[in-house]
Amino acid sequence: MHDLAQRFSEFSKSFDKGAPLYSRIAHRVASEPAVLDLMAVAPITQRIPVLLFASAHHLLLGERSHELAQHYPNISLEPGLGDATDLFVAFVLERAEAMKDLLATRSTQTNEIGRCNWFLFPFAMLNAEVGPLAQVDVGSSAGLNQLFPKISYELRPGGMIGDNNALTITCNITGEAPTPQQVPNVCWSVGLDAKPIDVRSDEEVRWLEACVWPDQVERFDRLQRAISLARQHNIEVEQGDAVDDVAQAIERAAKHGHPVVTTSWVLNYLSSERRIAFVDELDRVGTERDLSWVIAESPYETPELPGHRGSDELITVITLVTWRQGQRAVQRLATTHPHGHWIKWGE
Numbered sequence: 001m002h003d004l005a006q007r008f009s010e011f012s013k014s015f016d017k018g019a020p021l022y023s024r025i026a027h028r029v030a031s032e033p034a035v036l037d038l039m040a041v042a043p044i045t046q047r048i049p050v051l052l053f054a055s056a057h058h059l060l061l062g063e064r065s066h067e068l069a070q071h072y073p074n075i076s077l078e079p080g081l082g083d084a085t086d087l088f089v090a091f092v093l094e095r096a097e098a099m100k101d102l103l104a105t106r107s108t109q110t111n112e113i114g115r116c117n118w119f120l121f122p123f124a125m126l127n128a129e130v131g132p133l134a135q136v137d138v139g140s141s142a143g144l145n146q147l148f149p150k151i152s153y154e155l156r157p158g159g160m161i162g163d164n165n166a167l168t169i170t171c172n173i174t175g176e177a178p179t180p181q182q183v184p185n186v187c188w189s190v191g192l193d194a195k196p197i198d199v200r201s202d203e204e205v206r207w208l209e210a211c212v213w214p215d216q217v218e219r220f221d222r223l224q225r226a227i228s229l230a231r232q233h234n235i236e237v238e239q240g241d242a243v244d245d246v247a248q249a250i251e252r253a254a255k256h257g258h259p260v261v262t263t264s265w266v267l268n269y270l271s272s273e274r275r276i277a278f279v280d281e282l283d284r285v286g287t288e289r290d291l292s293w294v295i296a297e298s299p300y301e302t303p304e305l306p307g308h309r310g311s312d313e314l315i316t317v318i319t320l321v322t323w324r325q326g327q328r329a330v331q332r333l334a335t336t337h338p339h340g341h342w343i344k345w346g347e
């Protein structure tokens with residue numbers, strides 16, 4: 001329990017500026033053994049502050065009139081009365097059984113719409129080379145990044161592209177990027193995920209929302225817009241495994257356009273052996289048909305991937321791998337913010 005209290009104290013210090021509400025609550029929870037005890041039901045690797053926060057946020061999103069909700073900037077415009085940390089402790093202890101159900105069964109989930117910026121540039125390059133594209137997004141979660149041809153972008157520099165006013169994301173660009181003039185032509189897409197999130201399920205969507213920190217109001221708002229767009233566009237994510245199921249998804253994609261596999265912050269979930277098997281599988285398919293792969297992963301976490309070997313980089317790197325007439329080529333394109341806020345082309 002001492003270790004867990006320590007984790008909450010460290011969280012509080014690390015995020016006092018970036019996430020003031022969670023920082024204050026973490027400071028309090030570090031000295032609340034009854035709250036720390038709730039976390040004993042979580043698997044050891046999941047005994048982390050963000051799982052407690054997401055579980056409480058999940059329940060609170062279902063009880064928006066509760067006093068505590070007035071302290072969550074994403075739920076209430078007016079600042080609340082009373083002490084948020086007192087309210088938080090009382091809220092979770094009064095709902096101990098529901099909290100334990102969530103803590104025992106859930107893990108934190110991210111599906112970040114800002115990452116659409118990562119696909120915009122390589123897909124525009126591929127459009128120019130091979131025409132309409134068909135995307136297989138591996139580790140797609142709720143499929144929100146399959147929306148990237150359907151939203152608008154404010155490129156700085158470069159201006160606006162796209163005509164969907166429902167969702168615009170910003171990308172700050174440095175370096176000589178081949179800035180697209182229009183959103184890419186993607187004629188078909190499918191997502192593949194070990195544990196897909198169904199955007200049509202209010203309950204599953206609520207967990208995705210609960211994993212966003214309440215001080216990040218803009219991010220929360222973008223996520224809600226992305227979810228409603230995904231519902232409108234019937235975004236499909238199938239249950240499947242990155243290694244075992246990618247080849248059949250590529251075959252289906254190839255009936256519609258040039259197949260492009262995308263992976264963003266998913267291959268770090270695989271073991272080293274499975275990552276090597278994933279690369280081997282794409283190499284096998286790439287010798288039989290033309291194929292492209294946009295990688296947006298951390299070289300440090302996934303050293304087995306093309307272009308990543310021997311790297312100690314913790315940041316996200318965008319790499320384009322192509323197979324043309326059986327020949328593989330690897331092009332490192334850019335480094336980027338983990339949620340896509342900026343791209344440094346050519347670095």
Ligand SMILES: C[S@@+](CC[C@H](N)C(=O)[O-])C[C@H]1O[C@@H](n2cnc3c(N)ncnc32)[C@H](O)[C@@H]1O
Pocket residue numbers: 109110111112113115138139140141142145192193194195196240241242243263264265266269270
């Ligand atoms: C951090 S999320 C990234 C989601 C999305 N690509 C993004 O960038 O926002 C990683 C996703 O990979 C999925 N995943 C983990 N292992 C997988 C596997 N072996 N096959 C398919 N999906 C997997 C998880 O279920 C999770 O939805």
